[in-house]
Amino acid sequence: MQIICLAILCLVGIATYFLILKPLIPLLLLKLKLGERAILMFNPIFGFVGLLMNSIKINNDAMETINAALRKNPKAKIILSNYIYKPCIILAGSEYIKDTLIEHHRYEKINPFVINSFMQKGLILSEGERWKRQRKFLGLAFTFEKLTARIQMMNQVIEDIALKDSKTNLSQFLSKITGEIVINSFFGELAQGFQLEGKAAQVALTELTSDIGFIQFENPFILLKALIFKEKLWNILPCKKEKDIVRRVDNVRMKVRELILKRIEQLRENPIQDQDKMVFLDLYVTEYLKQTQKEQLIDVEEISHQFITLFFAGTDTTATATATCLYYLAQYPDIQNEILKEVQEVIGENEIKDKHLNKFVIMNAFIQEVLRFKNPSYTQIFRVVKNDTQLQDIRLKKGWALVQMQNANSLQDKNIDNATEFNYKRWLNKQNLIKNDNGFIYIPFSAGPRNCIGQHMAMMEMKIIIALLVRKYKILLNPEVKQIKFGIKFLQCVEPDNCLLFEKRI
Ligand code: HEM
Secondary structure, X not given: OHHHHHHHHHHHHHHHHHHHHXXXXXXXXXXXXXXXXXXXXXXXXXXXXXXXXXXXXXXXXXXXXXXXXXXXXXXOOEEEEEEEOEEEEEEOOHHHHXXXXXXXXXXXXXXXXXXXXXXXXXXXXXOHHHHHHHHHHHHHHHOHHHHHHOHHHHHHXXXXXXXXXXXXXXXXXXXXXXXXXXXXXXXXXXXOXXXXXXXXXXXXXXXXXXXXXXXXXXXXXXXXXXXXXXXHHHHOOOOHHHHHHHHHHHHHHHHHHHHHHHHHHHHHHOOOOOHHHOOHHHHHHHHHHHOOOOOOOOXXXXXXXXXXXXXXXXXXXXXXXXXXXXXXXXXXXXXXXXXXXXXXXXHOOOOOOHHHHOOOHHHHXXXXXXXXXXXXXXXXXXXXXXXXXXXXXXXXXXXXXXXXXXXXXXXXXXXXXXXXXXXXXXXXXXXXXXXXXXXXXXXOOOOOOOOOOOHHHHHHHHHHHHHHHHHHEEEEEOOOOOOOEEEEOOOEEEEOOOOEEEEEOO
C-alpha cells in the first residue's frame, strides 16, 4: 500500500514538475524582467489553445480574453503562456512581430494538419532553399495577367453554386465556391468532374480539411494527443473518426497523384508553348519535365503537396473572411444598401470584369474593416524557436512555442482611433489612420518575405462573391439564431453556420 502511495506521489510530483513548474518558472522570470510589458496567462496543459476555448465559452469570442487584457494594459506587448509543458510566447507588440516575420528562418512552423506527407513539401511549410525556389515559381501563378484571366471563371462558379446551393450552411456554401475556384485555377480543364469520396472534389476536400481541424478542437483528448504526439497522433488509440480521416487523406493523395501523372503524360506528348495558356499545374509540370535526370528538384509529391497547400491556404481563409463580411452586411443593413447601390452603379446587370474591381470603393473599405475587426487568420501558424535566440529584449530558448498575434495591434486604440468600433468609413480617408505605423500593425495577410502570396486573388474573389450575392439576395440575420459566436475551427469564424438567410431580391 505504502509503495502504491509513494508511486502515486512520485507520478504527481513528476507531472507537477513537467506540466507546471517547467513551463512556469521561465515565464515568471520573464515576467519579472519585462514588468508591465508582459501579461502572464499561464493555463496548465491546454495553454494558449485553452485560453481561446475558455474565451469562446465566456465571451462568445475566441480572441476577446486576450484583446481585453491588452486593452486593459496598453503597455503590454507580450503574453506569457504555455504550450502543454513548454513556454509559449505570444507576441502582440508590432516591433516583435516585425522582427520574427523578417527573421522567419529562426522559427519553424508547426504543421497545422498534424498529418505527414500531406503538405510538408508545399510553400507554407517549406523552408530554406526549397521555400525560396517555390516562392519565386509560385509567383508566376499570381501575376496580374493570371489573376485577371480567372475573373470570368470566378463569375461563373459563383453564379452556378449560388443558384444550386441551399445556402443554409454558410461556411459550406462559401467553401464550395472558393474551393472550386482554387481547383479550377490549379487544374484547369482537368478539374472537370474531379470527384473524391463520390462527391465534387472541392466539397470532399473542404469537409476533410475542416474535419481535421475540428476534430482537435471538439475533443480535448485528441487535442492533447496532437499537442504531445504531433503527427503520430493518428496511430495512438485512434477512434473511428480518426481512422476515417486517415483513410480519406490517403485517398486524396492517391487521386491527386493520378491527375498529376495524367497531366505529365499529356504534356510530355503535347507540350504547351504559350505560358499565358497554362494553369498552375501546367506551369509546374512543364518545369518538372524540363529537369534533367541529374538534377531533380521537383517531384510528383511536391506538386501534389502544393495543390493541397493552395487548397488549404486559399479555400477556407477566403470563405471564412467572406462569411464574416456577409455577417456584417446582415448586421448593418445600411452598409448593405450602400454596397448594393455601388454594385448596381458599377456593374448594373453585367458580369464583373477586371476594370470594375477598382471601382468598388465602398466595398473595398468594408472588406478592409472586416479584416481589421475579425481577421480569420487571428494569428500566424504557430511556430517553434529553432535555436536559442535574442528577440529584442527577450532571450528565447530552443523549443519554446511562439505565437504571432497579427490581428491584435489593429484592435488597440493606441494604434487606431476608436479601434473597437466597426466603422468602414475610416478606410475611405486613409491619412494617419494607423499611428506610428511600422508596416506591421495592420497585416491581415501577414507581412515580410512570407506574406500571403494569394492576397490579391483573395481580395478579388471576396469582391466578386459579395457583389454577385448582394445584387441577387438580401442578406439577413436568421431570427431563429439567438447567439452569434466568433469561434475557431482552423480559423476564427462566425457561428453557427445557419446564422444568415438569403432572401431573393425581386
Ligand atoms: C482572406 C483570405 C486569406 C487570408 C486572410 C490569408 C492569410 C495568410 C496569412 C496570414 C499568411 C501567413 C501565414 C504564416 O506565415 O503563418 C498566408 C500565407 C500564405 N497564403 Fe494566404 N490568405 C488568404 C488567401 C489566400 C489564397 C486565396 C491563397 C492562394 C490560393 C493563399 C496562399 C497562401 C500561401 C501559399 C501562403 C504561404 C506563403 C509563404 O509561406 O511564403 N492565401 N496567408
